[in-house]
Amino acid sequence: MNGMLAIYFRELLILRKRFFRQLASMSVSPLLYLIAFGLGMGRDVRVEGHSYLEFLVPGLVAMNSMVQAFAIASEINIARFYWHIFEEFQAAPLRNIAYVTGEVLAGITRALFSTAIILVIALLSGVVLSYNLYFWLAVILNSFLFASLAVGLAMLVKSHSDQALLTNFFITPMAFLGGTFFPVDRMPGWVQHVLHFLPLTHAAKAIRAAAFNLPPDPFSYLLLAALGALFFVLAFHWVNRARE
């Protein structure tokens, strides 16, 4: 518990020191997407019975919580390959589970922070949705899944460039194809089958349903929780791989 809090404490300290930079950086992309896709397409375009802007906001929440939770991998890699602070953690009497939990919590915190920014921007754009328990549960599960995946992969990569490759090949395509900007069911059948294997598709679906006050699909929540648990366990085992 203490070790986990120490790791989380460090990430929070860094987040606090970079507060305004982070705030600006986390605001830029949702703002651009809202302007370019949301306001640009106007309120007259309707998707699934809602204005496109209303359709877009939950998708942006899903996408940004994924991106920000996964960004913890970059922080870990900077600590590992650039500042070598990871050695301080390796030399400390710290269990793998404490390290992984601390970093995953930090990833979830970043994701929640970025979600709050999007909701404020959405509110200022006149979009009011339902931010109920199911909404936040889906955001947290999505963040948990991608933060756990990020910590695990950060233990396996050998350099910064490896990390950039993972982001370019997995996170960026998922961000655009996982039901963020358009309904997945408008794609051809075979593409829909492929997209249903992406966790972000289920996160966007669950977050959007909750935001529209529709009944939750338990499968999406169970899938996110199960994948999150799997990645968490893998991350826990892969911490040892980071030792020389």
Add this chain to the structure above:
Amino acid sequence: MIRIENLTKKFKQLEALKGISLHVKQGELFAYLGPNGSGKTTTIKILTGLAVPSSGNAWLHGFHIEDDSLQAKRQCGLVPQTINLDHELTVSENLQLHGKLFRMPAKERASRIAELLDYIGIADRRHSPVKSLSGGLKRRVMIARALMHSPKILFLDEPTAGLDPAIRRRIWSLIKQIQQGGATIFLTTHYIEEAEFLAERVAFLDEGRIVALDSPGNLMAGLGAWALDELVDGSMETHYFRDRDEAGHHIRQQEGRFSMRRVNLEDVFLAVSGKRVLP
């Protein structure tokens, strides 16, 4: 205090350690010398949990480094070769984080930070961001951080690498003070004079093997007290003598240009390995 038995480490094709065995006594200041790539840092990384041994065993204060790794880690503090402070945090925050990682209660952390920053002479910089400190100050903060949880064993991996001579000497006196406080110190260095000044015993490492192990005095006495360097056909030859008179006699008997000096640990390493520590 530190017991190592037949420790090996292989990195794919490279055999970095080839069966190291040694015992460092409680309160001893032990220096581990060798040229770059001889296996010094690999040994420290294995002992402190940063690397996994390929075979062999080691115990820190009676705790096995792999089977009882958490207890073993609690016994030691590490000052690695590379500066690994959190540059975004202040001096005090770096020490706080270390204290939290070692489960120190908040009150104890606060008093220990004040005590250590005073001890290393940078109490006035406690709220300075680490990135604003000079290289020498960063090294001192790293030593303070390693001492936060009052370890019984302190590993110092090239603690003065890249520092100017005046700062190096300040760090030497700090290391001496730490040892006088009762800690066992395991020091790697390729500065011969550092080992001579600080260490009670020295192990020479060459290509993953210990090639000599004794006190600096005993190791040097095996060669003699004085050395004459002579330039012969463009290469340096060194002759060793029991005393200064014997060396002077040699100069008078032989023709050539000689340079007379005291024998040092570099001569010992040269004699046992045929190489210089600093090529």
